Amino acid sequence: xxxxxxxxxxxxxxxxxxxxxxxxxxxxHKLRSLLTMLGLVFGVGSVIAMLAIGEGASEEAxxxxxxxxxxxxxxxxxxxxxxxxxxxxxxxLSVYGLLYGDARRIAETIPGVSRVVPVKQxxxxxxxxxxxxxxxxxxTTAGWFGLVxxxxxxxxxxxxxDDAARAHVAVLTEWGAxxxxxxxxxxxxxxxxxxxxxxxxxxxRSDESEGGGVQAPDARTDAYIPLSTARExxxxxxxxxxxxxxxxxQVELHQIIVETEDERDVEPVARAVQRELETFHKxxxxxxGVPLELLRQAQRTRRTFSIVLGAIAGxxxxxxxxxxxxxxxxxxxxxTREIGIRRAIGARRSQIVSQFLVESLVLSAVGGGIGIGxxxxxxxxxxxxxxxxxxxxxxxxxxxFGISVGVGVVFGLYPAVRASRLDxxxxxRHE
Numbered sequence: 001x002x003x004x005x006x007x008x009x010x011x012x013x014x015x016x017x018x019x020x021x022x023x024x025x026x027x028x029h030k031l032r033s034l035l036t037m038l039g040l041v042f043g044v045g046s047v048i049a050m051l052a053i054g055e056g057a058s059e060e061a062x063x064x065x066x067x068x069x070x071x072x073x074x075x076x077x078x079x080x081x082x083x084x085x086x087x088x089x090x091x092x093l094s095v096y097g098l099l100y101g102d103a104r105r106i107a108e109t110i111p112g113v114s115r116v117v118p119v120k121q122x123x124x125x126x127x128x129x130x131x132x133x134x135x136x137x138x139x140t141t142a143g144w145f146g147l148v149x150x151x152x153x154x155x156x157x158x159x160x161x162d163d164a165a166r167a168h169v170a171v172l173t174e175w176g177a178x179x180x181x182x183x184x185x186x187x188x189x190x191x192x193x194x195x196x197x198x199x200x201x202x203x204x205r206s207d208e209s210e211g212g213g214v215q216a217p218d219a220r221t222d223a224y225i226p227l228s229t230a231r232e233x234x235x236x237x238x239x240x241x242x243x244x245x246x247x248x249x250q251v252e253l254h255q256i257i258v259e260t261e262d263e264r265d266v267e268p269v270a271r272a273v274q275r276e277l278e279t280f281h282k283x284x285x286x287x288x289g290v291p292l293e294l295l296r297q298a299q300r301t302r303r304t305f306s307i308v309l310g311a312i313a314g315x316x317x318x319x320x321x322x323x324x325x326x327x328x329x330x331x332x333x334x335x336t337r338e339i340g341i342r343r344a345i346g347a348r349r350s351q352i353v354s355q356f357l358v359e360s361l362v363l364s365a366v367g368g369g370i371g372i373g374x375x376x377x378x379x380x381x382x383x384x385x386x387x388x389x390x391x392x393x394x395x396x397x398x399x400x401f402g403i404s405v406g407v408g409v410v411f412g413l414y415p416a417v418r419a420s421r422l423d424x425x426x427x428x429r430h431e
Contacts, residue, residue, distance in 0.1 A: 017114070025272040026363065028181075032327065033327075035048060035053065036324060036327045036367075037367035039182075039321075039367075040321075040324075040364055040368055040371060040407065041370045042371070043316035044368050044371025044374070044400045044404050045374030045375040046316055047314060047316075047400040048371070048397060048400050049378035050312070051396040052378075052392040052393075055302070055306065055393060056144055058302035058305065060389050062295060062299065062302070070295060071263050071265075071266060072147055072256070072258065072260075073273060073287070073288065073290055074288070074289040074291065075098060075255060075256040075277075075288055076254065076287045076289070077285060078284075078285055078286055080284065084121075093249070094248065094249050095249075095250040096249070096251065097252060098252065098253040098256050099252050100252050103256050106276060109276070110273065110276065112268065113258055113259070113260060113261070113269060113429025114259050115147065115259040116257070117140060117257040117258075117259075118141065118228045118253050119140045119144065120139035120234075120251075120253055120254055121138055121139070121254040121255070122136070122234055122238060123136055123191050124137050124373055126191055126193050127191065128189065128191040128192070132180075133179055133180045133204075134221065135176055137194065137234070138222060139224075139227040139229065139230025140222045141227055142157065142158045142162070142318075144158070144257070145157040147257050148226070150173075150205050152205075153174050153202075153203040153205055154187050155171070155201050156201055157171055158202075158225075162229075166226060166228045167226055167229065167397060168196070169198060169199050169200075170191070170198040170224065171203070171204060171224040172186065172203055172204075172224075173220055174206045175219065175221065176221045186201065187200055187201065187202065198223075202272055204224075206220045237250045238251065241428055258273060266290060266292045273288065274288060277289075280385070283411060309342055319362075321364075321407035321410065323370045324360050324407070325415060328356060328412050329415045331359070332356070339352060340424045342424065349420035351352055354421045355416075356412060356416035357409065357412055357413065360411065360416070361412065363412075364405050364408020365404070367404060368404030368405060372397055
């Protein structure tokens with residue numbers, strides 16, 4: 001025990017001595033040491049910054065998908081291409097989209113389904129005391145607010161009795177309420193939607209995205225009304241005028257949101273829904289989106305993106321390592337006589353190796369530390385100037401710093417070994 005403790009003490013003393021000597025030698029050439037470290041500084045900084053930018057972009061995309069619910073399946077009406085081409089030239093009725101019967105059959109016949117929310121959408125102009133705003137009226141049930149969660153700002157959301165009574169009530173998004181109702185207290189006001197009067201009973205937090213696409217159930221300008229009221233006041237036939245043509249469309253439901261009982265049921269239920277729709281629809285006038293599949297794909301993409309960005313940024317670390325090897329080889333040449341003197345007075349090869357390894361280790365560690373600071377500053381600057389979200393993870397800091405130190409050791413090993421193998425007599429003769 002005493003012998004082992006003594007050996008540990010000797011090794012500690014030697015390590016401290018070599019560290020002091022290495023730092024002293026580097027400080028003799030401050031500018032050269034700084035220039036040598038720059039490769040690692042920029043390498044570590046770029047690795048951290050690129051991973052932070054990639055992580056931020058991926059997190060934003062994944063957060064948007066998660067908001068749709070990992071247990072949800074999104075169905076959306078889609079006009080067939082043939083109908084679109086014909087409708088552009090003729091004033092005729094185009095019938096397509098999801099049906100009330102689809103929502104009923106999915107809820108009643110497919111196992112694993114816990115809730116089905118039908119949605120009808122139409123564009124109308126909202127008016128209030130001389131102000132007007134183009135809004136999207138969303139006819140739906142109270143279950144919509146349980147599946148697409150939005151923070152309640154004021155008042156209440158739709159209730160089941162609103163749909164049963166065909167109530168003339170509306171819930172607005174915060175974005176739309178501020179632009180239409182301005183500074184007035186919105187809840188309790190009466191506004192006109194498409195020429196019909198509705199009482200505002202609640203305000204929900206706006207979705208900052210613009211909506212659209214099979215995966216977006218809402219938009220910033222939504223006004224939610226009971227589905228029964230939408231059917232009674234607006235019907236299922238919609239008139240559009242596009243590029244001088246008159247288009248009549250009959251769409252019962254624009255969206256159906258299906259919630260499964262468990263996340264494991266999502267894919268089997270999605271396949272069952274697909275078969276159900278294929279049976280009752282002669283043409284494919286619908287789209288199916290599964291947020292869970294998108295979430296998994298986004299996670300796979302994030303991993304690939306991080307690996308690619310890390311590999312690209314890691315090249316600069318390799319360049320920094322080559323710089324360390326170059327400067328250490330030059331140092332060995334400069335200090336050949338010093339090495340010969342140390343060897344002549346009894347220094348072992350391992351002591352020479354440790355001396356030069358300590359110098360390369362100090363270079364890489366200090367460069368890595370400065371690089372971490374640079375890597376934290378760049379994402380902050382990107383977020384400040386460009387508004388892009390960035391996420392600096394602890395593992396990226398550890399990875400970048402660890403690679404920096406590893407590069408210093410690997411590229412400093414050859415010069416250190418070369419220095420230790422110098423013949424003392426030849427080294428003493430060196431001028």
